[in-house]
Amino acid sequence: MIKSLYIDNYRSVRKLSIDLGRLNVVFGPNGCGKSNIYKAIHLIHGAATGQLSHWLSDEGGIQKVMWAGSRAKGYASAPRRMTLAVDTDDFEYELQVGFPDKLPYPTMFDLDPIVKEEQIWLSGFRRRPSSSIMHRRNQAVFLNDVNGEKVTHAATLYENESLFGQLGEPHLYPEVSSARETLRNWRFYHEFDITKGAGLRLPQVGYRSPVLSGDGLNLAAAFQTIVEIGDSELLFEVLAEAFPECLFFCDNSNGRFQMMMHRQGINRPLESAEFSDGTLRFLCLTVALLSPRPPRFIALNEPENSLHPQMLPALARLIAEASRYTQIWLTSHSPELATLIEKHTPFTLYQLGIENGETCVNRLS
Known part of the structure:
Protein backbone atom coordinates (compact mmCIF):
# COMPACT_ATOMS: atom_id res chain seq x y z
CA MET A 1 0.00 0.00 0.00
CA ILE A 2 0.90 3.64 -0.41
CA LYS A 3 1.12 4.99 3.15
CA SER A 4 1.60 8.63 2.19
CA LEU A 5 1.90 10.90 -0.84
CA TYR A 6 3.92 14.13 -1.07
CA ILE A 7 3.61 16.73 -3.87
CA ASP A 8 5.49 20.02 -4.09
CA ASN A 9 5.18 22.73 -6.79
CA TYR A 10 3.01 20.72 -9.19
CA ARG A 11 0.22 22.67 -10.90
CA SER A 12 -2.22 23.90 -8.20
CA VAL A 13 -0.39 21.97 -5.49
CA ARG A 14 2.27 24.11 -3.82
CA LYS A 15 2.98 21.74 -0.93
CA LEU A 16 0.85 18.78 0.06
CA SER A 17 1.29 15.67 2.19
CA ILE A 18 -1.52 13.10 2.44
CA ASP A 19 -1.78 9.86 4.44
CA LEU A 20 -3.68 7.20 2.51
CA GLY A 21 -5.92 4.35 3.62
CA ARG A 22 -7.00 1.27 1.71
CA LEU A 23 -9.95 3.02 0.04
CA ASN A 24 -9.59 6.78 -0.48
CA VAL A 25 -12.45 8.95 -1.77
CA VAL A 26 -11.72 12.54 -2.84
CA PHE A 27 -14.38 15.24 -3.29
CA GLY A 28 -14.26 18.90 -4.18
CA PRO A 29 -15.59 21.52 -6.62
CA ASN A 30 -14.38 21.85 -10.19
CA GLY A 31 -10.91 23.34 -10.44
CA CYS A 32 -9.86 22.52 -6.87
CA GLY A 33 -7.04 20.15 -7.88
CA LYS A 34 -8.57 16.65 -7.76
CA SER A 35 -7.28 15.81 -11.23
CA ASN A 36 -3.91 17.41 -10.45
CA ILE A 37 -3.28 15.02 -7.55
CA TYR A 38 -4.42 12.14 -9.76
CA LYS A 39 -2.00 13.28 -12.49
CA ALA A 40 0.84 13.62 -10.00
CA ILE A 41 0.41 9.98 -8.97
CA HIS A 42 0.20 9.09 -12.65
CA LEU A 43 3.53 10.87 -13.29
CA ILE A 44 5.26 8.70 -10.67
CA HIS A 45 3.96 5.70 -12.58
CA GLY A 46 5.17 7.34 -15.81
CA ALA A 47 8.66 7.67 -14.39
CA ALA A 48 8.71 3.94 -13.62
CA THR A 49 7.57 3.06 -17.15
CA GLY A 50 10.11 5.35 -18.86
CA GLN A 51 7.50 7.85 -20.06
CA LEU A 52 8.14 10.84 -17.80
CA SER A 53 9.06 13.30 -20.58
CA HIS A 54 6.28 12.04 -22.85
CA TRP A 55 3.59 12.48 -20.19
CA LEU A 56 4.92 15.88 -19.16
CA SER A 57 4.79 16.98 -22.80
CA ASP A 58 1.16 15.83 -22.96
CA GLU A 59 0.48 18.27 -20.11
CA GLY A 60 2.13 21.16 -21.95
CA GLY A 61 5.71 20.67 -20.80
CA ILE A 62 7.56 21.44 -17.58
CA GLN A 63 6.78 25.15 -17.89
CA LYS A 64 3.02 24.40 -17.70
CA VAL A 65 3.03 21.93 -14.81
CA MET A 66 5.26 23.92 -12.44
CA TRP A 67 3.51 25.82 -9.63
CA ALA A 68 2.81 29.36 -10.85
CA GLY A 69 0.94 30.84 -7.89
CA SER A 70 2.07 33.14 -5.10
CA ARG A 71 5.64 32.55 -4.04
CA ALA A 72 6.41 31.15 -0.64
CA LYS A 73 7.77 33.46 2.03
CA GLY A 74 11.51 33.96 1.74
CA TYR A 75 11.64 32.99 -1.95
CA ALA A 76 12.33 35.78 -4.40
CA SER A 77 11.88 33.76 -7.58
CA ALA A 78 9.49 31.20 -8.98
CA PRO A 79 10.19 27.52 -8.17
CA ARG A 80 12.69 25.75 -10.40
CA ARG A 81 11.76 22.17 -9.54
CA MET A 82 8.83 20.04 -8.45
CA THR A 83 8.92 17.06 -6.10
CA LEU A 84 6.78 13.92 -6.16
CA ALA A 85 7.21 11.27 -3.47
CA VAL A 86 5.47 8.17 -2.11
CA ASP A 87 6.00 6.14 1.04
CA THR A 88 4.89 2.52 0.60
CA ASP A 89 4.97 -0.53 2.84
CA ASP A 90 8.31 -1.55 1.31
CA PHE A 91 10.12 1.59 0.20
CA GLU A 92 10.06 5.37 -0.14
CA TYR A 93 10.59 6.97 -3.54
CA GLU A 94 11.24 10.62 -4.34
CA LEU A 95 11.61 12.31 -7.73
CA GLN A 96 12.66 15.93 -8.24
CA VAL A 97 12.19 17.36 -11.74
CA GLY A 98 13.07 20.87 -12.85
CA PHE A 99 14.09 23.24 -15.58
CA PRO A 100 17.41 22.66 -17.35
CA ASP A 101 20.41 24.72 -16.36
CA LYS A 102 21.96 27.00 -18.94
CA LEU A 103 23.44 24.63 -21.49
CA PRO A 104 26.94 25.21 -22.91
CA TYR A 105 25.89 24.13 -26.39
CA PRO A 106 23.17 25.23 -28.84
CA THR A 107 19.96 23.16 -28.77
CA MET A 108 16.26 23.52 -29.44
CA PHE A 109 15.48 21.22 -26.50
CA ASP A 110 16.14 23.88 -23.89
CA LEU A 111 12.80 23.26 -22.14
CA ASP A 112 13.19 19.51 -21.67
CA PRO A 113 12.40 18.46 -18.09
CA ILE A 114 15.51 17.50 -16.14
CA VAL A 115 15.63 14.89 -13.37
CA LYS A 116 17.53 16.76 -10.66
CA GLU A 117 17.40 14.11 -7.95
CA GLU A 118 15.90 10.66 -7.55
CA GLN A 119 16.15 8.44 -4.49
CA ILE A 120 14.82 5.22 -2.96
CA TRP A 121 14.98 4.29 0.71
CA LEU A 122 13.87 1.12 2.44
CA SER A 123 10.67 1.90 4.34
CA GLY A 124 10.71 2.37 8.10
CA PHE A 125 14.19 3.88 8.47
CA ARG A 126 13.31 7.60 8.19
CA ARG A 127 15.43 8.18 5.10
CA ARG A 128 18.73 7.44 6.78
CA PRO A 129 21.77 7.23 4.47
CA SER A 130 22.17 3.58 5.45
CA SER A 131 18.66 2.80 4.18
CA SER A 132 19.22 4.39 0.75
CA ILE A 133 19.27 1.79 -2.02
CA MET A 134 19.49 4.31 -4.88
CA HIS A 135 20.51 7.95 -5.03
CA ARG A 136 20.74 9.93 -8.22
CA ARG A 137 21.88 13.51 -8.47
CA ASN A 138 21.71 14.77 -12.05
CA GLN A 139 23.53 12.04 -14.01
CA ALA A 140 25.50 10.50 -11.14
CA VAL A 141 23.85 7.41 -9.63
CA PHE A 142 24.79 5.20 -6.69
CA LEU A 143 22.74 2.09 -5.98
CA ASN A 144 22.86 -1.23 -4.15
CA ASP A 145 23.84 -4.24 -6.21
CA VAL A 146 22.82 -7.86 -5.73
CA ASN A 147 25.45 -8.23 -2.98
CA GLY A 148 24.15 -5.21 -1.07
CA GLU A 149 27.20 -3.11 -1.94
CA LYS A 150 27.05 0.51 -3.11
CA VAL A 151 28.10 0.78 -6.74
CA THR A 152 28.14 3.48 -9.39
CA HIS A 153 25.81 3.16 -12.37
CA ALA A 154 28.31 3.22 -15.21
CA ALA A 155 25.99 3.68 -18.19
CA THR A 156 25.22 7.13 -19.57
CA LEU A 157 21.79 8.40 -18.50
CA TYR A 158 19.32 10.57 -20.36
CA GLU A 159 18.82 13.48 -18.00
CA ASN A 160 15.13 13.92 -18.95
CA GLU A 161 14.08 10.41 -17.85
CA SER A 162 13.96 8.49 -14.59
CA LEU A 163 16.60 5.88 -13.87
CA PHE A 164 13.77 3.33 -13.88
CA GLY A 165 13.31 3.70 -17.62
CA GLN A 166 17.03 3.20 -18.28
CA LEU A 167 18.01 0.48 -15.82
CA GLY A 168 19.47 -2.51 -17.64
CA GLU A 169 20.29 -5.91 -16.10
CA PRO A 170 17.65 -5.65 -13.37
CA HIS A 171 18.89 -8.88 -11.74
CA LEU A 172 22.00 -6.98 -10.67
CA TYR A 173 19.92 -4.47 -8.65
CA PRO A 174 17.04 -6.50 -7.16
CA GLU A 175 15.83 -3.94 -4.59
CA VAL A 176 15.68 -1.10 -7.12
CA SER A 177 14.05 -3.37 -9.69
CA SER A 178 11.45 -4.49 -7.15
CA ALA A 179 10.53 -0.86 -6.44
CA ARG A 180 10.24 -0.17 -10.17
CA GLU A 181 7.94 -3.14 -10.73
CA THR A 182 5.69 -2.03 -7.87
CA LEU A 183 5.25 1.44 -9.42
CA ARG A 184 4.86 0.06 -12.94
CA ASN A 185 2.03 -2.24 -11.87
CA TRP A 186 -0.20 0.57 -10.60
CA ARG A 187 -3.29 0.98 -12.80
CA PHE A 188 -5.10 4.12 -13.88
CA TYR A 189 -8.57 4.34 -15.39
CA PRO A 295 -2.78 -4.75 -8.57
CA ARG A 296 -1.54 -3.14 -5.37
CA PHE A 297 -3.02 0.21 -6.41
CA ILE A 298 -5.76 1.51 -8.75
CA ALA A 299 -6.65 5.16 -9.41
CA LEU A 300 -10.14 5.98 -10.73
CA ASN A 301 -10.98 9.48 -11.92
CA GLU A 302 -14.71 10.32 -11.70
CA PRO A 303 -15.99 6.82 -12.58
CA GLU A 304 -19.62 7.96 -12.26
CA ASN A 305 -19.37 10.12 -15.41
CA SER A 306 -22.11 9.34 -17.97
CA LEU A 307 -23.66 6.70 -15.68
CA HIS A 308 -27.36 6.76 -14.78
CA PRO A 309 -28.01 6.99 -11.00
CA GLN A 310 -29.56 3.49 -11.08
CA MET A 311 -26.08 2.10 -11.84
CA LEU A 312 -24.41 3.70 -8.80
CA PRO A 313 -25.36 0.95 -6.28
CA ALA A 314 -23.68 -1.64 -8.50
CA LEU A 315 -20.65 0.62 -8.98
CA ALA A 316 -20.38 1.15 -5.21
CA ARG A 317 -20.45 -2.60 -4.66
CA LEU A 318 -17.72 -3.06 -7.28
CA ILE A 319 -15.45 -0.47 -5.68
CA ALA A 320 -15.95 -1.92 -2.19
CA GLU A 321 -15.27 -5.44 -3.44
CA ALA A 322 -12.11 -4.38 -5.29
CA SER A 323 -10.79 -2.58 -2.19
CA ARG A 324 -10.53 -5.95 -0.43
CA TYR A 325 -7.57 -6.79 -2.65
CA THR A 326 -6.36 -3.43 -3.98
CA GLN A 327 -5.72 0.04 -2.59
CA ILE A 328 -7.96 2.54 -4.40
CA TRP A 329 -7.71 6.28 -5.04
CA LEU A 330 -11.10 7.56 -6.22
CA THR A 331 -11.98 11.12 -7.24
CA SER A 332 -15.68 11.86 -7.56
CA HIS A 333 -18.37 14.53 -7.80
CA SER A 334 -21.06 12.19 -6.49
CA PRO A 335 -21.96 12.29 -2.75
CA GLU A 336 -24.50 9.57 -3.51
CA LEU A 337 -21.73 7.22 -4.66
CA ALA A 338 -19.83 7.80 -1.41
CA THR A 339 -22.95 7.09 0.65
CA LEU A 340 -23.51 3.85 -1.25
CA ILE A 341 -19.89 2.73 -0.83
CA GLU A 342 -20.14 3.34 2.92
CA LYS A 343 -22.90 0.73 3.13
CA HIS A 344 -20.35 -1.89 2.07
CA THR A 345 -17.05 -0.75 3.59
CA PRO A 346 -15.46 2.18 5.45
CA PHE A 347 -13.19 4.57 3.57
CA THR A 348 -10.98 7.61 4.04
CA LEU A 349 -12.70 10.78 2.83
CA TYR A 350 -10.88 13.92 1.68
CA GLN A 351 -12.47 17.27 0.88
CA LEU A 352 -10.42 19.43 -1.51
CA GLY A 353 -10.67 23.20 -1.82
CA ILE A 354 -8.78 26.04 -3.48
CA GLU A 355 -7.39 29.12 -1.71
CA ASN A 356 -5.46 31.79 -3.64
CA GLY A 357 -4.93 29.26 -6.42
CA GLU A 358 -3.55 26.62 -4.06
CA THR A 359 -5.09 23.18 -3.49
CA CYS A 360 -5.95 22.47 0.16
CA VAL A 361 -6.93 19.10 1.63
CA ASN A 362 -9.14 18.44 4.62
CA ARG A 363 -9.44 14.86 5.82
CA LEU A 364 -13.02 14.29 6.97
CA SER A 365 -12.87 10.64 8.05
Whole structure:
Protein backbone atom coordinates (compact mmCIF):
# COMPACT_ATOMS: atom_id res chain seq x y z
CA MET A 1 0.00 0.00 0.00
CA ILE A 2 0.90 3.64 -0.41
CA LYS A 3 1.12 4.99 3.15
CA SER A 4 1.60 8.63 2.19
CA LEU A 5 1.90 10.90 -0.84
CA TYR A 6 3.92 14.13 -1.07
CA ILE A 7 3.61 16.73 -3.87
CA ASP A 8 5.49 20.02 -4.09
CA ASN A 9 5.18 22.73 -6.79
CA TYR A 10 3.01 20.72 -9.19
CA ARG A 11 0.22 22.67 -10.90
CA SER A 12 -2.22 23.90 -8.20
CA VAL A 13 -0.39 21.97 -5.49
CA ARG A 14 2.27 24.11 -3.82
CA LYS A 15 2.98 21.74 -0.93
CA LEU A 16 0.85 18.78 0.06
CA SER A 17 1.29 15.67 2.19
CA ILE A 18 -1.52 13.10 2.44
CA ASP A 19 -1.78 9.86 4.44
CA LEU A 20 -3.68 7.20 2.51
CA GLY A 21 -5.92 4.35 3.62
CA ARG A 22 -7.00 1.27 1.71
CA LEU A 23 -9.95 3.02 0.04
CA ASN A 24 -9.59 6.78 -0.48
CA VAL A 25 -12.45 8.95 -1.77
CA VAL A 26 -11.72 12.54 -2.84
CA PHE A 27 -14.38 15.24 -3.29
CA GLY A 28 -14.26 18.90 -4.18
CA PRO A 29 -15.59 21.52 -6.62
CA ASN A 30 -14.38 21.85 -10.19
CA GLY A 31 -10.91 23.34 -10.44
CA CYS A 32 -9.86 22.52 -6.87
CA GLY A 33 -7.04 20.15 -7.88
CA LYS A 34 -8.57 16.65 -7.76
CA SER A 35 -7.28 15.81 -11.23
CA ASN A 36 -3.91 17.41 -10.45
CA ILE A 37 -3.28 15.02 -7.55
CA TYR A 38 -4.42 12.14 -9.76
CA LYS A 39 -2.00 13.28 -12.49
CA ALA A 40 0.84 13.62 -10.00
CA ILE A 41 0.41 9.98 -8.97
CA HIS A 42 0.20 9.09 -12.65
CA LEU A 43 3.53 10.87 -13.29
CA ILE A 44 5.26 8.70 -10.67
CA HIS A 45 3.96 5.70 -12.58
CA GLY A 46 5.17 7.34 -15.81
CA ALA A 47 8.66 7.67 -14.39
CA ALA A 48 8.71 3.94 -13.62
CA THR A 49 7.57 3.06 -17.15
CA GLY A 50 10.11 5.35 -18.86
CA GLN A 51 7.50 7.85 -20.06
CA LEU A 52 8.14 10.84 -17.80
CA SER A 53 9.06 13.30 -20.58
CA HIS A 54 6.28 12.04 -22.85
CA TRP A 55 3.59 12.48 -20.19
CA LEU A 56 4.92 15.88 -19.16
CA SER A 57 4.79 16.98 -22.80
CA ASP A 58 1.16 15.83 -22.96
CA GLU A 59 0.48 18.27 -20.11
CA GLY A 60 2.13 21.16 -21.95
CA GLY A 61 5.71 20.67 -20.80
CA ILE A 62 7.56 21.44 -17.58
CA GLN A 63 6.78 25.15 -17.89
CA LYS A 64 3.02 24.40 -17.70
CA VAL A 65 3.03 21.93 -14.81
CA MET A 66 5.26 23.92 -12.44
CA TRP A 67 3.51 25.82 -9.63
CA ALA A 68 2.81 29.36 -10.85
CA GLY A 69 0.94 30.84 -7.89
CA SER A 70 2.07 33.14 -5.10
CA ARG A 71 5.64 32.55 -4.04
CA ALA A 72 6.41 31.15 -0.64
CA LYS A 73 7.77 33.46 2.03
CA GLY A 74 11.51 33.96 1.74
CA TYR A 75 11.64 32.99 -1.95
CA ALA A 76 12.33 35.78 -4.40
CA SER A 77 11.88 33.76 -7.58
CA ALA A 78 9.49 31.20 -8.98
CA PRO A 79 10.19 27.52 -8.17
CA ARG A 80 12.69 25.75 -10.40
CA ARG A 81 11.76 22.17 -9.54
CA MET A 82 8.83 20.04 -8.45
CA THR A 83 8.92 17.06 -6.10
CA LEU A 84 6.78 13.92 -6.16
CA ALA A 85 7.21 11.27 -3.47
CA VAL A 86 5.47 8.17 -2.11
CA ASP A 87 6.00 6.14 1.04
CA THR A 88 4.89 2.52 0.60
CA ASP A 89 4.97 -0.53 2.84
CA ASP A 90 8.31 -1.55 1.31
CA PHE A 91 10.12 1.59 0.20
CA GLU A 92 10.06 5.37 -0.14
CA TYR A 93 10.59 6.97 -3.54
CA GLU A 94 11.24 10.62 -4.34
CA LEU A 95 11.61 12.31 -7.73
CA GLN A 96 12.66 15.93 -8.24
CA VAL A 97 12.19 17.36 -11.74
CA GLY A 98 13.07 20.87 -12.85
CA PHE A 99 14.09 23.24 -15.58
CA PRO A 100 17.41 22.66 -17.35
CA ASP A 101 20.41 24.72 -16.36
CA LYS A 102 21.96 27.00 -18.94
CA LEU A 103 23.44 24.63 -21.49
CA PRO A 104 26.94 25.21 -22.91
CA TYR A 105 25.89 24.13 -26.39
CA PRO A 106 23.17 25.23 -28.84
CA THR A 107 19.96 23.16 -28.77
CA MET A 108 16.26 23.52 -29.44
CA PHE A 109 15.48 21.22 -26.50
CA ASP A 110 16.14 23.88 -23.89
CA LEU A 111 12.80 23.26 -22.14
CA ASP A 112 13.19 19.51 -21.67
CA PRO A 113 12.40 18.46 -18.09
CA ILE A 114 15.51 17.50 -16.14
CA VAL A 115 15.63 14.89 -13.37
CA LYS A 116 17.53 16.76 -10.66
CA GLU A 117 17.40 14.11 -7.95
CA GLU A 118 15.90 10.66 -7.55
CA GLN A 119 16.15 8.44 -4.49
CA ILE A 120 14.82 5.22 -2.96
CA TRP A 121 14.98 4.29 0.71
CA LEU A 122 13.87 1.12 2.44
CA SER A 123 10.67 1.90 4.34
CA GLY A 124 10.71 2.37 8.10
CA PHE A 125 14.19 3.88 8.47
CA ARG A 126 13.31 7.60 8.19
CA ARG A 127 15.43 8.18 5.10
CA ARG A 128 18.73 7.44 6.78
CA PRO A 129 21.77 7.23 4.47
CA SER A 130 22.17 3.58 5.45
CA SER A 131 18.66 2.80 4.18
CA SER A 132 19.22 4.39 0.75
CA ILE A 133 19.27 1.79 -2.02
CA MET A 134 19.49 4.31 -4.88
CA HIS A 135 20.51 7.95 -5.03
CA ARG A 136 20.74 9.93 -8.22
CA ARG A 137 21.88 13.51 -8.47
CA ASN A 138 21.71 14.77 -12.05
CA GLN A 139 23.53 12.04 -14.01
CA ALA A 140 25.50 10.50 -11.14
CA VAL A 141 23.85 7.41 -9.63
CA PHE A 142 24.79 5.20 -6.69
CA LEU A 143 22.74 2.09 -5.98
CA ASN A 144 22.86 -1.23 -4.15
CA ASP A 145 23.84 -4.24 -6.21
CA VAL A 146 22.82 -7.86 -5.73
CA ASN A 147 25.45 -8.23 -2.98
CA GLY A 148 24.15 -5.21 -1.07
CA GLU A 149 27.20 -3.11 -1.94
CA LYS A 150 27.05 0.51 -3.11
CA VAL A 151 28.10 0.78 -6.74
CA THR A 152 28.14 3.48 -9.39
CA HIS A 153 25.81 3.16 -12.37
CA ALA A 154 28.31 3.22 -15.21
CA ALA A 155 25.99 3.68 -18.19
CA THR A 156 25.22 7.13 -19.57
CA LEU A 157 21.79 8.40 -18.50
CA TYR A 158 19.32 10.57 -20.36
CA GLU A 159 18.82 13.48 -18.00
CA ASN A 160 15.13 13.92 -18.95
CA GLU A 161 14.08 10.41 -17.85
CA SER A 162 13.96 8.49 -14.59
CA LEU A 163 16.60 5.88 -13.87
CA PHE A 164 13.77 3.33 -13.88
CA GLY A 165 13.31 3.70 -17.62
CA GLN A 166 17.03 3.20 -18.28
CA LEU A 167 18.01 0.48 -15.82
CA GLY A 168 19.47 -2.51 -17.64
CA GLU A 169 20.29 -5.91 -16.10
CA PRO A 170 17.65 -5.65 -13.37
CA HIS A 171 18.89 -8.88 -11.74
CA LEU A 172 22.00 -6.98 -10.67
CA TYR A 173 19.92 -4.47 -8.65
CA PRO A 174 17.04 -6.50 -7.16
CA GLU A 175 15.83 -3.94 -4.59
CA VAL A 176 15.68 -1.10 -7.12
CA SER A 177 14.05 -3.37 -9.69
CA SER A 178 11.45 -4.49 -7.15
CA ALA A 179 10.53 -0.86 -6.44
CA ARG A 180 10.24 -0.17 -10.17
CA GLU A 181 7.94 -3.14 -10.73
CA THR A 182 5.69 -2.03 -7.87
CA LEU A 183 5.25 1.44 -9.42
CA ARG A 184 4.86 0.06 -12.94
CA ASN A 185 2.03 -2.24 -11.87
CA TRP A 186 -0.20 0.57 -10.60
CA ARG A 187 -3.29 0.98 -12.80
CA PHE A 188 -5.10 4.12 -13.88
CA TYR A 189 -8.57 4.34 -15.39
CA HIS A 190 -9.76 7.80 -16.40
CA GLU A 191 -10.38 7.74 -20.14
CA PHE A 192 -12.21 5.13 -22.19
CA ASP A 193 -12.70 6.09 -25.83
CA ILE A 194 -16.38 5.25 -26.29
CA THR A 195 -17.05 7.59 -29.21
CA LYS A 196 -18.75 6.35 -32.37
CA GLY A 197 -16.36 4.17 -34.38
CA ALA A 198 -13.84 3.88 -31.52
CA GLY A 199 -11.81 0.67 -31.29
CA LEU A 200 -13.62 -0.30 -28.10
CA ARG A 201 -16.82 -0.66 -30.13
CA LEU A 202 -15.23 -2.86 -32.81
CA PRO A 203 -14.15 -6.54 -32.82
CA GLN A 204 -10.53 -6.93 -31.65
CA VAL A 205 -8.06 -9.80 -31.91
CA GLY A 206 -8.42 -11.48 -28.53
CA TYR A 207 -6.03 -13.23 -26.17
CA ARG A 208 -6.31 -14.19 -22.50
CA SER A 209 -6.22 -10.84 -20.66
CA PRO A 210 -6.31 -10.81 -16.84
CA VAL A 211 -5.79 -7.02 -16.91
CA LEU A 212 -7.97 -4.42 -18.67
CA SER A 213 -5.78 -1.98 -20.58
CA GLY A 214 -5.93 1.69 -19.58
CA ASP A 215 -7.92 2.57 -22.72
CA GLY A 216 -10.23 -0.45 -22.37
CA LEU A 217 -9.46 -1.67 -25.88
CA ASN A 218 -9.21 -5.33 -24.80
CA LEU A 219 -12.58 -5.20 -23.00
CA ALA A 220 -14.12 -8.29 -24.62
CA ALA A 221 -11.04 -10.48 -24.07
CA ALA A 222 -10.68 -9.27 -20.47
CA PHE A 223 -14.39 -9.95 -19.87
CA GLN A 224 -14.06 -13.51 -21.18
CA THR A 225 -10.94 -14.04 -19.06
CA ILE A 226 -12.97 -13.27 -15.93
CA VAL A 227 -15.71 -15.65 -17.13
CA GLU A 228 -13.17 -18.47 -17.50
CA ILE A 229 -10.70 -17.93 -14.63
CA GLY A 230 -12.08 -15.13 -12.42
CA ASP A 231 -15.10 -14.43 -10.22
CA SER A 232 -17.72 -14.85 -12.93
CA GLU A 233 -20.54 -15.17 -10.39
CA LEU A 234 -19.86 -11.70 -9.01
CA LEU A 235 -19.37 -10.35 -12.54
CA PHE A 236 -22.85 -11.40 -13.65
CA GLU A 237 -24.45 -10.39 -10.32
CA VAL A 238 -23.12 -6.84 -10.66
CA LEU A 239 -24.15 -6.56 -14.31
CA ALA A 240 -27.62 -7.90 -13.52
CA GLU A 241 -27.98 -5.28 -10.77
CA ALA A 242 -26.95 -2.46 -13.13
CA PHE A 243 -28.83 -3.79 -16.20
CA PRO A 244 -31.72 -5.95 -14.91
CA GLU A 245 -33.13 -6.76 -18.36
CA CYS A 246 -29.82 -7.53 -20.08
CA LEU A 247 -27.38 -10.42 -20.41
CA PHE A 248 -23.83 -9.75 -21.61
CA PHE A 249 -21.52 -12.22 -23.31
CA CYS A 250 -18.41 -12.30 -25.48
CA ASP A 251 -18.58 -13.34 -29.13
CA ASN A 252 -15.54 -14.87 -30.84
CA SER A 253 -15.56 -14.80 -34.63
CA ASN A 254 -12.30 -16.15 -36.09
CA GLY A 255 -10.27 -14.92 -33.16
CA ARG A 256 -11.87 -11.47 -33.04
CA PHE A 257 -13.61 -10.78 -29.74
CA GLN A 258 -16.59 -8.48 -29.29
CA MET A 259 -18.96 -7.69 -26.43
CA MET A 260 -22.61 -8.58 -27.12
CA MET A 261 -25.84 -8.07 -25.19
CA HIS A 262 -29.17 -9.86 -25.12
CA ARG A 263 -31.87 -7.38 -24.10
CA GLN A 264 -35.39 -8.34 -23.08
CA GLY A 265 -37.88 -7.60 -25.87
CA ILE A 266 -35.26 -7.48 -28.65
CA ASN A 267 -35.05 -10.54 -30.92
CA ARG A 268 -31.37 -10.27 -31.81
CA PRO A 269 -28.24 -9.65 -29.73
CA LEU A 270 -26.85 -6.12 -29.80
CA GLU A 271 -23.23 -5.54 -30.76
CA SER A 272 -20.89 -3.27 -28.78
CA ALA A 273 -21.16 -0.63 -31.54
CA GLU A 274 -24.84 -0.30 -30.52
CA PHE A 275 -24.24 0.06 -26.76
CA SER A 276 -24.87 3.38 -25.06
CA ASP A 277 -21.86 5.32 -23.77
CA GLY A 278 -22.84 4.62 -20.17
CA THR A 279 -23.20 0.89 -20.81
CA LEU A 280 -19.73 0.62 -22.32
CA ARG A 281 -18.19 2.73 -19.57
CA PHE A 282 -19.77 0.61 -16.84
CA LEU A 283 -18.60 -2.59 -18.54
CA CYS A 284 -15.03 -1.24 -18.59
CA LEU A 285 -15.16 -0.31 -14.91
CA THR A 286 -16.60 -3.71 -13.98
CA VAL A 287 -13.93 -5.64 -15.85
CA ALA A 288 -11.16 -3.37 -14.50
CA LEU A 289 -12.23 -3.78 -10.88
CA LEU A 290 -12.82 -7.55 -11.06
CA SER A 291 -9.41 -8.30 -12.58
CA PRO A 292 -8.21 -11.87 -11.82
CA ARG A 293 -4.80 -10.25 -11.27
CA PRO A 294 -5.55 -7.38 -8.88
CA PRO A 295 -2.78 -4.75 -8.57
CA ARG A 296 -1.54 -3.14 -5.37
CA PHE A 297 -3.02 0.21 -6.41
CA ILE A 298 -5.76 1.51 -8.75
CA ALA A 299 -6.65 5.16 -9.41
CA LEU A 300 -10.14 5.98 -10.73
CA ASN A 301 -10.98 9.48 -11.92
CA GLU A 302 -14.71 10.32 -11.70
CA PRO A 303 -15.99 6.82 -12.58
CA GLU A 304 -19.62 7.96 -12.26
CA ASN A 305 -19.37 10.12 -15.41
CA SER A 306 -22.11 9.34 -17.97
CA LEU A 307 -23.66 6.70 -15.68
CA HIS A 308 -27.36 6.76 -14.78
CA PRO A 309 -28.01 6.99 -11.00
CA GLN A 310 -29.56 3.49 -11.08
CA MET A 311 -26.08 2.10 -11.84
CA LEU A 312 -24.41 3.70 -8.80
CA PRO A 313 -25.36 0.95 -6.28
CA ALA A 314 -23.68 -1.64 -8.50
CA LEU A 315 -20.65 0.62 -8.98
CA ALA A 316 -20.38 1.15 -5.21
CA ARG A 317 -20.45 -2.60 -4.66
CA LEU A 318 -17.72 -3.06 -7.28
CA ILE A 319 -15.45 -0.47 -5.68
CA ALA A 320 -15.95 -1.92 -2.19
CA GLU A 321 -15.27 -5.44 -3.44
CA ALA A 322 -12.11 -4.38 -5.29
CA SER A 323 -10.79 -2.58 -2.19
CA ARG A 324 -10.53 -5.95 -0.43
CA TYR A 325 -7.57 -6.79 -2.65
CA THR A 326 -6.36 -3.43 -3.98
CA GLN A 327 -5.72 0.04 -2.59
CA ILE A 328 -7.96 2.54 -4.40
CA TRP A 329 -7.71 6.28 -5.04
CA LEU A 330 -11.10 7.56 -6.22
CA THR A 331 -11.98 11.12 -7.24
CA SER A 332 -15.68 11.86 -7.56
CA HIS A 333 -18.37 14.53 -7.80
CA SER A 334 -21.06 12.19 -6.49
CA PRO A 335 -21.96 12.29 -2.75
CA GLU A 336 -24.50 9.57 -3.51
CA LEU A 337 -21.73 7.22 -4.66
CA ALA A 338 -19.83 7.80 -1.41
CA THR A 339 -22.95 7.09 0.65
CA LEU A 340 -23.51 3.85 -1.25
CA ILE A 341 -19.89 2.73 -0.83
CA GLU A 342 -20.14 3.34 2.92
CA LYS A 343 -22.90 0.73 3.13
CA HIS A 344 -20.35 -1.89 2.07
CA THR A 345 -17.05 -0.75 3.59
CA PRO A 346 -15.46 2.18 5.45
CA PHE A 347 -13.19 4.57 3.57
CA THR A 348 -10.98 7.61 4.04
CA LEU A 349 -12.70 10.78 2.83
CA TYR A 350 -10.88 13.92 1.68
CA GLN A 351 -12.47 17.27 0.88
CA LEU A 352 -10.42 19.43 -1.51
CA GLY A 353 -10.67 23.20 -1.82
CA ILE A 354 -8.78 26.04 -3.48
CA GLU A 355 -7.39 29.12 -1.71
CA ASN A 356 -5.46 31.79 -3.64
CA GLY A 357 -4.93 29.26 -6.42
CA GLU A 358 -3.55 26.62 -4.06
CA THR A 359 -5.09 23.18 -3.49
CA CYS A 360 -5.95 22.47 0.16
CA VAL A 361 -6.93 19.10 1.63
CA ASN A 362 -9.14 18.44 4.62
CA ARG A 363 -9.44 14.86 5.82
CA LEU A 364 -13.02 14.29 6.97
CA SER A 365 -12.87 10.64 8.05
